[in-house]
Amino acid sequence: MSRCDNIEAFRGAMEGLLxxxxxxxxxxxxxxxxxxxxxxxMSYLKGNYEVDNLCGSAExxxxxxxxxxSTKFEDFARAKLxxxxxxxxxxxxxxxxGPEAVSTADKNKL
Amino acid sequence: xxxxxxxxxxxxxxxILYPNEYSHYMSKILFINPIIREEDSxxxxxxxxxxxxxxxMKEGHQVQAFDANAWRPQNLxxxxxxxxxxxRWDIVAVGSLTTAHRCIKVIVQAIKRYAPTAKVVAGGGFLxxxxxxxxxxIPGIDIGVLGxxxxxxxxxxxxxxxGDDDWSSCQGIIFRNGNGHIKMxxxxxxxxxIDTLPFPAYDLWPLEEVYFKNSMVLLSAESMSAHRRxxxxxxxxxxxxxxxxxxxxxxxxxxxxxTPEGPDTxxxxxxxxxxxxxxxIVDLVKHVHEKYGVDFVSFLDENLMTMNAATxxxxxxxxxxxWIEEGLQPxxxxxxxxxxxxxxxGVHFGGTSHAGLxxxxxxxxxxxxxxxxxxxxxxxxxxxxxxxIGKGSTAKNNERAIKITMEADIRPIPNQMIGFPDEFFDxxxxxxxxxxxxxxxxxxxxxxxxxxxxxxxxxxDKILAQYDGSLDAYLEDLGDATKITGVISENFTxxxxxxxxxxxxxxxxxxxxxxxxxxxxxxxxxxxPKFVGSKLWDRIGDGGKIKLVEQGKSKELI
Numbered sequence: 001m002s003r004c005d006n007i008e009a010f011r012g013a014m015e016g017l018l019x020x021x022x023x024x025x026x027x028x029x030x031x032x033x034x035x036x037x038x039x040x041x042m043s044y045l046k047g048n049y050e051v052d053n054l055c056g057s058a059e060x061x062x063x064x065x066x067x068x069x070s071t072k073f074e075d076f077a078r079a080k081l082x083x084x085x086x087x088x089x090x091x092x093x094x095x096x097x098g099p100e101a102v103s104t105a106d107k108n109k110l
Numbered sequence: 111x112x113x114x115x116x117x118x119x120x121x122x123x124x125x126i127l128y129p130n131e132y133s134h135y136m137s138k139i140l141f142i143n144p145i146i147r148e149e150d151s152x153x154x155x156x157x158x159x160x161x162x163x164x165x166x167m168k169e170g171h172q173v174q175a176f177d178a179n180a181w182r183p184q185n186l187x188x189x190x191x192x193x194x195x196x197x198r199w200d201i202v203a204v205g206s207l208t209t210a211h212r213c214i215k216v217i218v219q220a221i222k223r224y225a226p227t228a229k230v231v232a233g234g235g236f237l238x239x240x241x242x243x244x245x246x247x248i249p250g251i252d253i254g255v256l257g258x259x260x261x262x263x264x265x266x267x268x269x270x271x272x273g274d275d276d277w278s279s280c281q282g283i284i285f286r287n288g289n290g291h292i293k294m295x296x297x298x299x300x301x302x303x304i305d306t307l308p309f310p311a312y313d314l315w316p317l318e319e320v321y322f323k324n325s326m327v328l329l330s331a332e333s334m335s336a337h338r339r340x341x342x343x344x345x346x347x348x349x350x351x352x353x354x355x356x357x358x359x360x361x362x363x364x365x366x367x368x369t370p371e372g373p374d375t376x377x378x379x380x381x382x383x384x385x386x387x388x389x390x391i392v393d394l395v396k397h398v399h400e401k402y403g404v405d406f407v408s409f410l411d412e413n414l415m416t417m418n419a420a421t422x423x424x425x426x427x428x429x430x431x432x433w434i435e436e437g438l439q440p441x442x443x444x445x446x447x448x449x450x451x452x453x454x455x456g457v458h459f460g461g462t463s464h465a466g467l468x469x470x471x472x473x474x475x476x477x478x479x480x481x482x483x484x485x486x487x488x489x490x491x492x493x494x495x496x497x498x499i500g501k502g503s504t505a506k507n508n509e510r511a512i513k514i515t516m517e518a519d520i521r522p523i524p525n526q527m528i529g530f531p532d533e534f535f536d537x538x539x540x541x542x543x544x545x546x547x548x549x550x551x552x553x554x555x556x557x558x559x560x561x562x563x564x565x566x567x568x569x570x571d572k573i574l575a576q577y578d579g580s581l582d583a584y585l586e587d588l589g590d591a592t593k594i595t596g597v598i599s600e601n602f603t604x605x606x607x608x609x610x611x612x613x614x615x616x617x618x619x620x621x622x623x624x625x626x627x628x629x630x631x632x633x634x635x636x637x638x639p640k641f642v643g644s645k646l647w648d649r650i651g652d653g654g655k656i657k658l659v660e661q662g663k664s665k666e667l668i
Contacts, residue, residue: 069449073331073521074551081553081615083592084485085328086524088512089549 137200137270139166140193140228141175141314142221144206144213145182147590151324152180154341155317157410158234159205160310162263168308169264175314178213180321186213187220194224200270203263205234205255208561211585218250229270233259235358239562240581241284242374245292247582253277254284256294256375257359258346260301284373294366294373300382304346305390309397312340317402325406330521332440332458332482335451336406340398344429345385348413349420350464351500352487353641354527356562357412377562385417385425392432399438399457406482409461414484419467426472430479433457440480458482463522465503465511473518483521486511491544492537495530498641505544512548526554527591528614529599529607531565533557534636535626542614542622553615555591556607559598564641569598576604600637601629 070090077087141163143156156179167173176193183189194202202221204214214236221230233255237244241254255262262282269280277285282298301307315321317340325339333339347361357363362382364375386394398404411417418426433439440456442449449458460483468484476484490496491505503511508524515522526545528538545552559565559573566573573596577583587595594604602610606629613622 069331069335069451073328073334076334077328078551080328081551083553083555083590084523084525086526086550086552088516088522088524089551090516091549 135271136169136171137267138172138197139163139174139201139203139267140197140199140225141173142190142193142202142204142217143175143177143179143315144204144210144217145179145186146206146210146213148182149589149592152177152182152320153324153327153339154408154410155310155312155315155321156206157310157341157343158259159203160312160314161307162203162259163314164308164311165260165264166267167311169267171267173311173314175311177315177320178217180316180319186216190217190220191224194221194228199225199228201231201267202228203231203233205232205237205259207235208239208585209236209588209590211236211588215248218248222250229253231255231263231266233263235562236585237284238359238364238375239356239377239560239566240374241294242292242369242372243561243581245284245286247585252286256282256284256297257364258300260304260307262298292372297364297366300360300362300384302384304384305387309394310342312398312402322402327408327460329460329485329523330458330483332449332451333406333408333460335449336458337451338402338404339406339408340402340404341408341410342391342394342398343410344391345383345411345414345417347381347383347416349381349383349416350413350502351379353498353500353564353568354557354559356560356564358562376567377564383417383420385421388425388428388432391429392436392438395433395438395457395459396436405451405454405457407457407459409459411462413464413467414461415464415467415472418472423469423472427475430475433479438480439478443478443480456480460484460521462486463511463515465507466501468511468514470514470518473515473520477518477520481520483523484515485523485525486515487525488512489525489527490530490537491541494638495532495537498532498639499530500641505540509544509548512550524548524550524552526550526552527557528554528611529557529594529597529602531557531569531598531600531641532636532638533599533607534601534638535622535629538610538614538622539619542617542619545614546617553592554611556594556611557598558588558591558595560588561585565598568641569596572596572598600639601633 074087074089077085141159143159156177159175163173163175174197176190178186178189181189202225204217204221206214214232218230218232221228230250230252232244232248232251232253237251237254238256241256245251245254253266255266262280265280266283269277277283277287278293278295281296284292284294287293321340322338325336327333327336327339347357347363348355356377359375359377361384362380363377365378367374367376395404395407398407414426418424438457440449440454440458442454444456458480460481463484463486465486465488473481473484486508487501488503488508488511489499489501491508493504496503496505512522512524526541528541530537544550557565559569573584574581576596577587584596589595594608597604597607599607610622610625613625
């Protein structure tokens, strides 16, 4: 889950910013077009001012892009599953508790 | 019509026409790449053919290529007619894997009809695996090149240039003599210094028109978003002995045998693996990056890790080091930012690995150079099945490989199969458990015995019985193993395997266990064949009906 997807965290961050300076923050680029993602986030928020487009900032925006590319890959691969089109889910909870290298005992089993 | 004169060989003809130049006559060669994997878009240039074209062009021959697989014309025969009548071809070369069998038959028939004076030279896996059968099934083939053609094909071409019809002295071929009998010559030793090979002739294939448009491969985020992807091959062979696999005679595995029906080939566990130097590989990648703007390279190699192991773990790190040194490292990795396909510069890549040979350090180094996916033939998570395959791995190793590959931020492609000879409910359930635990999302292949593999010889009778005894029908049916063809399972039918695969991917253990009860009521105990410890001669011998042709290189390989 990306930082921008987590609306509660986003709202908390916004509240933190508001609390710091009396609620007058307008650092966003006013003329920059909003992305669908930004529109979606904005639809979740109600308040007495227009929040900054943090989702479009260099740091957060590119992180979102990366995750969506990876998620997109899993979605596309799942839709065309078969043969070599297979994958391991990145968000699975698999925990490996074995050794990093193949043990001699294992080698003898081969 | 130059070729219209019967009883006049090329040498004589050119001597009359061009007395001063005939000795320099260079054949005109047409390469035809047949259609393969029709269910998918064409994504891979015919690498071996591109290499052969580069070799003969370097020698001064005039070469054309018709990539039927890329163009996929609606009326193939009509287009073949046009292509074959477009010039006076001396040689038409065709070849591919077994799964192109049906299309190759069509092409060879067209050659005989529309370019009847051209020599039909065939090669590749489809022919090398079962040359005697292929020469009988496709009577239009004049000369078949056995195994690797890098030395044999130019020799064949040179003989045709000279008008030399004495094929018995040309190593590494199967041919028809003057009486129409099928003959096979001595095996040709493999080219050892493969760095002497030129770069493949990429320009002969429709890169802009077809292949770059199909750059996307769904193996990682980076390969999915590749704009201009090309294939390269950095090595030949694999040191392992998976019983469903074979190596096209490219690693010293091919021996010649005499059978009651005639000369044929068989494949052993001899492993003369070869790899290009890191310098050759990185120079090739740099060449395609600079010339074609390639941003993703797919390594076609059978198993990169086995080559790395053979060099004491030096090969892949050195390739990675040079990759970075030559400026090919993707900028997203260099700068530590997420990959943006529209901004990233450099070359990502993907290849093949092996669960028992991968280690965390090599994976980290590969990722640093731009590796985005590694294809693992994990096949199953049953130790019994893995051992019987000869896989050189265990279920535990498979898990470990997934874990360390994910940690290196490389996508592991967890290939799976069902329908092995010893497949049973226990192996199916063990595999499902692992999928769930590891987060593996997969729709498995069916275990398939392609000609040339050990299991093809083991199960040939069983397979042909499923096709009314027709080898031709089996060859035409073979695809990329995503659909079921000749069943080699000792316990399950095709219908059962199809149903079990559906239940596996739906994780429906209840129905599988329910079916196991019904199966046991009907059949009792399962058959669990053991292949471990089977000897080389078991697979060559065919029950003593055939004998090895003892000759030079072939004998040494045993």
